Amino acid sequence: xxxxxxxxxxxxxxxxxxxxxxxxxxxxxxxxxxxxxxxxxxxxxxxxxxxxxxxxxxxxxxxxxxxxxxxxxxxxxxxxxxxxxxxxxxxxxxxxxxxxxxxxxxxxxxxxxxxxxxxxxxxxxxxxxxxxxxxxxxxxxxxxxxxxxxxxxxxxxxxxxxxxxxxxxxxxxxxxxxxxxxxxxxxxxxxxxxxxxxxxxxxxxxxxxxxxxxxxxxxxxxxxxxxxxxxxxxxxxxxxxxxxxxxxxxxxxxxxxxxxxxxxxxxxxxxxxxxxxxxxxxxxxxxxxxxxxxxxxxxxxxxxxxxxxxxxxxxxxxxxxxxxxxxxxxxxxxxxxxxxxxxxxxxxxxxxxxxxxxxxxxxxxxxxxxxxxxxxxxxxxxxxxxxxxxxxxxxxxxxxxxxxxxxxxxxxxxxxxxxxxxxxxxxxxxxxxxxxxxxxxxxxxxxxxxxxxxxxxxxxxxxxxxxxxxxxxxxxxxxxxxxxxxxxxxxxxxxxxxxxxxxxxxxxxxxxxxxxxxxxxxxxxxxxxxxxxxxxxxxxxxxxxxxxxxxxxxxxxxxxxxxxxxxxxxxxxxxxxxxxxxxxxxxxxxxxxxxxxxxxxxxxxxxxxxxxxxxxxxxxxxxxxxxxxxxxxxxxxxxxxxxxxxxxxxxxxxxxxxxxxxxxxxxxxxxxxxxxxxxxxxxxxxxxxxxxxxxxxxxxxxxxxxxxxxxxxxxxxxxxxxxxxxxxxxxx
Amino acid sequence: xxxxxxxxxxxxxxxxxxxxxxxxxxxxxxxxxxxxxxxxxxxxxxxxxxxxxxxxxxxxxxxxxxxxxxxxxxxxxxxxxxxxxxxxxxxxxxxxxxxxxxxxxxxxxxxxxxxxxxxxxxxxxxxxxxxxxxxxxxxxxxxxxxxxxxxxxxxxxxxxxxxxxx
Ligand code: FES
Ligand code: FES
Numbered sequence: 053x054x055x056x057x058x059x060x061x062x063x064x065x066x067x068x069x070x071x072x073x074x075x076x077x078x079x080x081x082x083x084x085x086x087x088x089x090x091x092x093x094x095x096x097x098x099x100x101x102x103x104x105x106x107x108x109x110x111x112x113x114x115x116x117x118x119x120x121x122x123x124x125x126x127x128x129x130x131x132x133x134x135x136x137x138x139x140x141x142x143x144x145x146x147x148x149x150x151x152x153x154x155x156x157x158x159x160x161x162x163x164x165x166x167x168x169x170x171x172x173x174x175x176x177x178x179x180x181x182x183x184x185x186x187x188x189x190x191x192x193x194x195x196x197x198x199x200x201x202x203x204x205x206x207x208x209x210x211x212x213x214x215x216x217x218x219x220x221x222x223x224x225x226x227x228x229x230x231x232x233x234x235x236x237x238x239x240x241x242x243x244x245x246x247x248x249x250x251x252x253x254x255x256x257x258x259x260x261x262x263x264x265x266x267x268x269x270x271x272x273x274x275x276x277x278x279x280x281x282x283x284x285x286x287x288x289x290x291x292x293x294x295x296x297x298x299x300x301x302x303x304x305x306x307x308x309x310x311x312x313x314x315x316x317x318x319x320x321x322x323x324x325x326x327x328x329x330x331x332x333x334x335x336x337x338x339x340x341x342x343x344x345x346x347x348x349x350x351x352x353x354x355x356x357x358x359x360x361x362x363x364x365x366x367x368x369x370x371x372x373x374x375x376x377x378x379x380x381x382x383x384x385x386x387x388x389x390x391x392x393x394x395x396x397x398x399x400x401x402x403x404x405x406x407x408x409x410x411x412x413x414x415x416x417x418x419x420x421x422x423x424x425x426x427x428x429x430x431x432x433x434x435x436x437x438x439x440x441x442x443x444x445x446x447x448x449x450x451x452x453x454x455x456x457x458x459x460x461x462x463x464x465x466x467x468x469x470x471x472x473x474x475x476x477x478x479x480x481x482x483x484x485x486x487x488x489x490x491x492x493x494x495x496x497x498x499x500x501x502x503x504x505x506x507x508x509x510x511x512x513x514x515x516x517x518x519x520x521x522x523x524x525x526x527x528x529x530x531x532x533x534x535x536x537x538x539x540x541x542x543x544x545x546x547x548x549x550x551x552x553x554x555x556x557x558x559x560x561x562x563x564x565x566x567x568x569x570x571x572x573x574x575x576x577x578x579x580x581x582x583x584x585x586x587x588x589x590x591x592x593x594x595x596x597x598x599x600x601x602x603x604x605x606x607x608x609x610x611x612x613x614x615x616x617x618x619x620x621x622x623x624x625x626x627x628x629x630x631x632x633x634x635x636x637x638x639x640x641x642x643x644x645x646x647x648x649x650x651x652x653x654x655x656x657x658x659x660x661x662x663x664x665x666x667x668x669x670x671x672x673x674x675x676x677x678x679x680x681x682x683x684x685x686x687x688x689x690x691x692x693x694x695x696x697x698x699x700x701x702x703x704x705x706x707x708x709x710x711x712x713x714x715x716x717x718x719x720x721x722x723x724x725x726x727x728x729x730x731x732x733x734x735x736x737x738x739x740x741x742x743x744x745x746x747x748x749x750x751x752x753x754x755x756x757x758x759x760x761x762x763x764x765x766x767x768x769x770x771x772x773x774x775x776x777x778x779x780x781x782x783x784x
Numbered sequence: 785x786x787x788x789x790x791x792x793x794x795x796x797x798x799x800x801x802x803x804x805x806x807x808x809x810x811x812x813x814x815x816x817x818x819x820x821x822x823x824x825x826x827x828x829x830x831x832x833x834x835x836x837x838x839x840x841x842x843x844x845x846x847x848x849x850x851x852x853x854x855x856x857x858x859x860x861x862x863x864x865x866x867x868x869x870x871x872x873x874x875x876x877x878x879x880x881x882x883x884x885x886x887x888x889x890x891x892x893x894x895x896x897x898x899x900x901x902x903x904x905x906x907x908x909x910x911x912x913x914x915x916x917x918x919x920x921x922x923x924x925x926x927x928x929x930x931x932x933x934x935x936x937x938x939x940x941x942x943x944x945x946x947x948x949x950x
Contacts, residue, residue, distance in 0.1 A: 091816015294882030685933030
């Protein structure tokens with residue numbers, strides 16, 4: 053049976069707190085942990101099939117134009133080469149997250165440097181790689197001087213998220229204190245450690261693809277659409293995903309290519325992108341230029357709030373980095389102006405990279421708030437506390453739970469924030485300037501439709517199934533805990549099976565909505581099983597106490613006895629409802645950082661960083677904390693080192709590997725501190741929780757920027773703050 | 785001479801272009817060793833060769849004639865994990881798990897390097913005993929990237945294992 057719950061209002065039943073097992077929220081270790089640490093968890097490229105062929109993608113060495121000919125004969129004469137696939141159904145760029153339909157196909161039309169247009173298939177990786185490298189082809193490339201590549205000069209279109217209220221210019225002119233500051237941020241790569249990979253098998257009627265994807269629920273539609281197949285002819289399996297961070301939200305090029313090759317050749321075909329191909333042909337986070345205007349009265353209360361941004365994407369792509377998403381509601385100010393422009397340029401596709409929008413919008417806003425705090429002579433924590441609005445200042449809606457004030461206060465106390473007068477260059481240790489900075493965190497909360505099947509077996513064990521994924525986020529752990537809590541089972545007796553489109557459709561992992569959406573579906577299914585159990589036992593469902601596989605009461609009965617050889621199976625179906633018209637919902641937090649800046653080299657080291665985060669219920673203290681830790685590492689990267697560099701002449705990505713694109717390494721990361729500020733948010737989801745996967749990187753780079761200024765006096769208006777920029781701006 | 789991997793001997797591949805990494809993953813099916821970059825930039829492919837850690841993607845299989853290789857599968861199994869593997873689970877020293885076998889192989893050899901007194905950039909002295917401080921561990925593990933950002937937990941797992949063993 054399917055039990056449907058559409059959330060039109062707050063779910064005050066609070067079902068998870070009615071359980072008796074006592075495992076929800078605990079720091080339970082991941083059930084798949086041993087498989088991961090022993091190397092026995094299979095990722096997509098690691099399934100063994102007889103006669104599996106290997107494909108290597110061939111990519112365009114020019115920016116825009118078309119491939120006019122491919123010399124297949126020469127390639128086929130090379131050792132071990134079986135086929136050259138150049139089917140017009142190949143996908144030429146990744147699908148955007150949640151697209152549900154094929155992205156751009158016709159791969160011979162080249163729209164960006166590095167676009168895949170053919171696949172060479174051979175009997176071994178070495179042979180395929182060699183032939184792909186030497187495949188002769190001809191092309192007509194447009195003159196680079198005719199191709200728009202510079203976002204500052206290219207044509208723009210208006211993006212979503214703009215709004216205007218009152219008169220910001222007037223508020224700025226009449227303010228007691230005001231700042232008008234402009235920033236630039238450079239592009240980012242997801243750089244998940246597992247490169248995009250797929251193995252496709254075609255049995256003549258049905259396609260099975262093991263692929264590294266975040267959202268099989270959408271990817272199945274995208275792949276079926278690309279191949280002109282019906283969805284029942286396609287199965288996607290993604291049991292383990294070696295990181296995604298947005299880059300695996302949509303169907304990517306290797307999966308379509310592997311599928312087409314397998315269908316043409318009747319044999320399994322494996323395609324794994326090289327690291328360089330991942331960098332050049334998957335998603336980039338757009339660079340941005342941003343302007344923030346803030347006006348306050350004598351008490352430091354915002355009267356004007358302006359945030360404008362320009363981002364870029366390929367012509368025709370709908371996605372525009374939603375830079376202003378949290379600026380819409382984070383701080384007060386009756387005179388408001390938000391505006392987003394998208395420049396159309398021929399660089400690789402811009403799309404979701406962890407925390408699209410807030411990842412670059414929040415650090416900039418929070419750096420500007422620091423300028424304002426200095427200008428107004430108010431402590432930065434206090435300035436933020438004074439400007440937390442009662443209601444969403446744009447939409448006039450109430451918030452679901454609002455944890456910002458709590459996080460600011462608790463975080464400040466735990467960090468030992470000094471709320472005395474702040475001046476830069478007060479603290480030196482040898483050649484290092486030392487300083488502190490802080491920032492707020494905010495990330496919009498979303499939920500998505502989700503289905504999961506829960507089966508309570510006759511032996512008193514349970515099974516949870518969904519095509520939802522665990523991309524390192526902890527889905528296996530939290531669904532184990534939710535089912536164990538609801539059904540009164542030892543978590544060891546709950547088996548969670550994920551990442552297979554033969555199971556009910558989950559929400560996919562993305563937008564921080566995964567855990568609470570699929571968790572809600574599992575709660576709903578388990579609740580239905582509880583109702584059936586109560587009926588069987590002849591008691592009211594409210595009186596049902598389940599613990600350790602037993603029905604508690606004066607005469608405890610085991611579940612297997614109660615089930616009497618049968619099992620119970622329910623599909624939970626959670627659907628977001630009209631409640632989003634009634635509330636604004638966001639996760640909140642606060643970051644505090646202490647940095648050291650070298651007075652001779654401009655190098656910045658993060659000595660200490662603390663994040664306090666509020667996102668409603670914590671489902672698993674260990675995995676939630678890990679999500680926050682990961683986000684904070686990304687704060688360090690985006691603050692100090694991460695930048696995509698594009699050649700201004702032809703727009704190709706220059707630093708397309710992990711040696712030149714600098715993600716934080718062990719020594720860049722101190723022992724980070726995470727505080728979980730827990731509450732229950734019944735309006736957010738049926739598990740009373742909000743999203744946490746991206747919150748940890750929404751603003752923290754701003755805290756680091758503010759600490760750099762406090763340490764050495766270099767007020768930077770660009771991210772990342774590489775040593776050359778810090779040094780150029782440091783007072784003598 | 786053949787190559788020994790986790791105490792079993794194998795013939796080397798015919799194709800001289802096969803990297804040690806691809807030999808382990810593709811030919812022997814030891815897919816616990818991961819490929820993150822194929823260019824020596826991420827550490828996901830770290831294995832032990834004659835007890836020392838190397839990036840297996842940077843080395844051709846044919847060069848390992850007679851060598852003894854230990855991969856993550858040789859360090860422990862789900863039924864019998866090493867203390868460090870167990871500590872990684874306990875301290876959540878991973879998220880997606882893709883960098884994890886490399887981190888664990890690397891840390892296993894790294895602990896020996898500290899015990900043998902090999903200095904690093906984080907060491908106060910070039911000679912004498914080296915203390916396994918967090919900074920020392922971070923420096924020595926910096927060749928193993930973790931994009932999930934599990935670094936703090938990885939260091940905790942290594943420290944806990946060090947302490948339990950000393
Ligand atoms: S795969 Fe060898 S270092 Fe990255
Ligand atoms: S656990 Fe995902 S990269 Fe380290």
